[in-house]
Amino acid sequence: MMQIIYFGRLREQLQSSGEKLEYSAKSGSVRGLLEQLCQRGEPWASALDGRATVLVAVNQEMAGAETALADGDEVAFFPPVTGG
Amino acid sequence: MMQIIYFGRLREQLQSSGEKLEYSAKSGSVRGLLEQLCQRGEPWASALDGRATVLVAVNQEMAGAETALADGDEVAFFPPVTGG
Amino acid sequence: MKAITVQSEPLDIAAEQNAVRGSDAGIGALVSFVGLMRDINDGAKVYRMTLEHYAGMTEKALAVIVDEACERWPLAAVRIVHRVGEMQPTDPIVLVIVASAHRSAAFAACEFIMDYLKNRAPFWKKEYTAEGERWVEQRASDRDAEGRWINR
Amino acid sequence: MKAITVQSEPLDIAAEQNAVRGSDAGIGALVSFVGLMRDINDGAKVYRMTLEHYAGMTEKALAVIVDEACERWPLAAVRIVHRVGEMQPTDPIVLVIVASAHRSAAFAACEFIMDYLKNRAPFWKKEYTAEGERWVEQRASDRDAEGRWINR
Numbered sequence: 309m310m311q312i313i314y315f316g317r318l319r320e321q322l323q324s325s326g327e328k329l330e331y332s333a334k335s336g337s338v339r340g341l342l343e344q345l346c347q348r349g350e351p352w353a354s355a356l357d358g359r360a361t362v363l364v365a366v367n368q369e370m371a372g373a374e375t376a377l378a379d380g381d382e383v384a385f386f387p388p389v390t391g392g
Numbered sequence: 393m394m395q396i397i398y399f400g401r402l403r404e405q406l407q408s409s410g411e412k413l414e415y416s417a418k419s420g421s422v423r424g425l426l427e428q429l430c431q432r433g434e435p436w437a438s439a440l441d442g443r444a445t446v447l448v449a450v451n452q453e454m455a456g457a458e459t460a461l462a463d464g465d466e467v468a469f470f471p472p473v474t475g476g
Numbered sequence: 477m478k479a480i481t482v483q484s485e486p487l488d489i490a491a492e493q494n495a496v497r498g499s500d501a502g503i504g505a506l507v508s509f510v511g512l513m514r515d516i517n518d519g520a521k522v523y524r525m526t527l528e529h530y531a532g533m534t535e536k537a538l539a540v541i542v543d544e545a546c547e548r549w550p551l552a553a554v555r556i557v558h559r560v561g562e563m564q565p566t567d568p569i570v571l572v573i574v575a576s577a578h579r580s581a582a583f584a585a586c587e588f589i590m591d592y593l594k595n596r597a598p599f600w601k602k603e604y605t606a607e608g609e610r611w612v613e614q615r616a617s618d619r620d621a622e623g624r625w626i627n628r
Numbered sequence: 629m630k631a632i633t634v635q636s637e638p639l640d641i642a643a644e645q646n647a648v649r650g651s652d653a654g655i656g657a658l659v660s661f662v663g664l665m666r667d668i669n670d671g672a673k674v675y676r677m678t679l680e681h682y683a684g685m686t687e688k689a690l691a692v693i694v695d696e697a698c699e700r701w702p703l704a705a706v707r708i709v710h711r712v713g714e715m716q717p718t719d720p721i722v723l724v725i726v727a728s729a730h731r732s733a734a735f736a737a738c739e740f741i742m743d744y745l746k747n748r749a750p751f752w753k754k755e756y757t758a759e760g761e762r763w764v765e766q767r768a769s770d771r772d773a774e775g776r777w778i779n780r
Contacts, residue, residue, distance in 0.1 A: 316611055401763045501668075508658070514655070566651060586733070
């Protein structure tokens with residue numbers, strides 16, 4: 309299982325703060341996971357398809373589209389940060 | 393009359409925090425005033441002859457050797473500043 | 477001293493500064509940055525704000541920023557306190573305090589930490605204006621500010 | 629707000645910061661610099677210090693520095709408090725607080741003011757060490773730091 313988390317505007321668009329997802333070879337990278345989520349259709353497709361900037365953290369560290377994923381990972385998607 | 397003031401190390405070397413001095417054509421510039429003071433001999437000559445960095449302010453604004461002096465001016469001599 | 481706190485309570489700036497100074501007589505320079513909530517942003521009057529964060533990752537990201545600053549400059553202490561939750565205009569949002577023997581290191585490290593924090597720490601602001609609520613967009617100037625440090 | 633004070637009383641950093649912040653909801657960034665007396669200087673243990681100044685010129689010189697900062701950056705407030713007289717290690721010597729809408733102006737102006745103050749304000753420090761008393765020499769790094777601003 310992987311723990312997926314959404315923050316900020318994404319959390320509101322998806323009306324979800326996160327979900328548990330079965331790990332599969334298809335979700336073996338951030339890019340693969342994003343494709344899998346977008347294939348669900350709306351609102352995932354619009355929120356995650358790359359028209360808006362979406363950042364990703366894997367196990368609480370900033371990551372990129374090519375970052376490999378393993379079973380048990382915590383993957384967070386969020387918009388650009390605006391703290392401080 | 394001109395008001396001459398000495399600060400910091402200079403005040404101690406000259407054992408004087410300042411003095412009143414008759415204005416004359418010879419002291420019509422900072423350079424002229426310095427020469428006049430140095431001609432008194434020690435401790436003025438050593439303290440003001442340029443071997444140590446001496447800064448000058450005329451009427452409480454930073455000035456230089458060529459700054460003109462007028463009767464009534466306040467002229468301060470001091471070492472490099474070390475505040476803050 | 478390296479210390480990082482994320483809290484919903486208001487910041488006590490004076491107490492934090494005193495704690496950093498402590499009795500370390502080797503500290504010659506203390507630079508503090510306080511980020512405050514303004515009542516105008518992008519031309520609209522803002523009444524209040526909610527600051528959301530990624531608990532767990534936030535502290536890790538700030539620790540990385542602090543460690544990087546300590547590698548670049550000789551620092552005696554670094555303290556970060558970031559507020560989350562509900563805030564009103566004039567409320568302090570973030571406090572960064574850097575202590576060093578000399579001022580150039582303290583100034584540089586404090587600004588470096590803020591530039592990184594603005595780009596790397598997982599915080600998101602939502603503003604409430606007369607027209608309703610809106611998520612704050614990242615400023616281009618914050619992305620640029622971080623870029624300054626990459627080749628230094 | 630532009631305010632400058634030279635005083636022999638200890639600095640009340642928190643009170644000064646609160647006074648600068650006031651209730652101006654347009655202030656987004658507050659940068660404070662505190663210069664503190666260290667117990668080691670040029671390799672010698674320092675027990676106490678006397679800070680002498682040129683009353684009258686000091687306030688004028690600091691006002692010139694503040695005006696120049698306000699011309700270079702959009703600032704909401706500048707506050708300088710400089711202590712004179714007898715001091716001990718860990719005592720705050722100088723406090724510079726700069727407020728602005730955004731942090732880059734506040735950081736730059738605060739550092740600019742300190743760099744100028746170190747070179748242009750008529751203060752002199754005398755230290756008391758185990759070997760006796762001595763006048764503090766100006767640091768080459770302070771002269772260099774001021775040079776940075778001349779062509780900016």
